[in-house]
Amino acid sequence: MNNDSFPFKIGDFECIAISDGMFKYAPPIFPPPATFLFANAPKERCDQELREHNQQPEQWKEWKSPYICMIVNTGKHLVLVDTGADDIDSNTGKLLQNLQTEGITPEDIDTVILTHGHPDHIGGNTVGEGKPAFPNASYVMWKDEWDFWTSGQAELKLDEHIKEVLLKFARRNLPPIQGQLDLVDHETEIVPGIYAIAAPGHTPGHMALSISSRGEQPLCISDTVLHPIHLEQPEWYAAVDFAPEQVVTTRRKLLKRAQTEKALTFAFHLPFPGLGHVIKKGKAWQWQPIKG
Numbered sequence: 001m002n003n004d005s006f007p008f009k010i011g012d013f014e015c016i017a018i019s020d021g022m023f024k025y026a027p028p029i030f031p032p033p034a035t036f037l038f039a040n041a042p043k044e045r046c047d048q049e050l051r052e053h054n055q056q057p058e059q060w061k062e063w064k065s066p067y068i069c070m071i072v073n074t075g076k077h078l079v080l081v082d083t084g085a086d087d088i089d090s091n092t093g094k095l096l097q098n099l100q101t102e103g104i105t106p107e108d109i110d111t112v113i114l115t116h117g118h119p120d121h122i123g124g125n126t127v128g129e130g131k132p133a134f135p136n137a138s139y140v141m142w143k144d145e146w147d148f149w150t151s152g153q154a155e156l157k158l159d160e161h162i163k164e165v166l167l168k169f170a171r172r173n174l175p176p177i178q179g180q181l182d183l184v185d186h187e188t189e190i191v192p193g194i195y196a197i198a199a200p201g202h203t204p205g206h207m208a209l210s211i212s213s214r215g216e217q218p219l220c221i222s223d224t225v226l227h228p229i230h231l232e233q234p235e236w237y238a239a240v241d242f243a244p245e246q247v248v249t250t251r252r253k254l255l256k257r258a259q260t261e262k263a264l265t266f267a268f269h270l271p272f273p274g275l276g277h278v279i280k281k282g283k284a285w286q287w288q289p290i291k292g
């Protein structure tokens with residue numbers, strides 16, 4: 001499997017999991033991976049869980065996360081979910097190039113769905129001096145999310161440096177798309193076959209999606225989980241999660257739905273192509289990646 005694009009079908013819809021690249025979260029900018037991803041986990045329990053995932057805790061110095069966007073071609077609409085991180089790192093910002101390899105130009109996209117306002121999901125909204133990167137597209141976002149990042153007073157309990165990066169990206173990549181913006185404030189059909197699901201917690205207006213064609217109904221859960229261990233320990237939240245209690249509620253709701261519906265599930269930060277199934281494990285769940 002190449003790690004740039006992974007085509008798959010949902011009923012009649014042609015989809016592609018498409019990479020924007022990879023980012024290494026590590027000190028000094030970010031806390032050590034275990035502290036960053038499992039901020040409230042008891043250390044011993046966390047170490048044990050990591051070993052079960054073939055990760056020696058003391059050797060885990062950086063969290064390498066893929067950034068995976070998604071294309072859904074419904075036949076009537078060409079939809080892009082999230083725009084990647086642009087130039088946040090030399091290993092990111094590969095979305096446009098990977099789209100081009102698939103024969104898709106920015107002009108072809110008619111709908112861009114932004115699951116939330118973090119840099120890795122909105123970084124590619126614009127090109128050059130703040131021109132929308134997808135000139136013919138409606139950019140769809142949850143209203144609470146837009147309001148939070150554009151109010152100028154986003155309250156973030158984060159380290160100053162991380163906070164600055166988040167706000168810088170929001171200031172750079174949100175105002176220029178205002179003329180093409182389509183905000184949603186309730187669970188609704190965005191384009192035929194793609195439904196918005198409220199998934200608050202990671203950010204105030206974090207959005208999940210249900211995609212439906214010919215009886216198949218996968219779920220895009222975006223950053224509801226950032227690591228496979230979040231399925232097994234759904235109450236362990238990440239330092240960057242905005243509202244921890246809401247994160248846990250949203251996780252339980254979406255993971256239970258994915259499990260009971262046996263839905264193909266797509267998550268932005270899980271190992272490429274970010275697709276798998278959510279299966280029951282004890283009182284929680286487990287990530288079962290699809291075979292590439």
Ligand SMILES: [Zn+2]
Pocket residue numbers: 118120121223268269
């Ligand atoms: Zn993210």
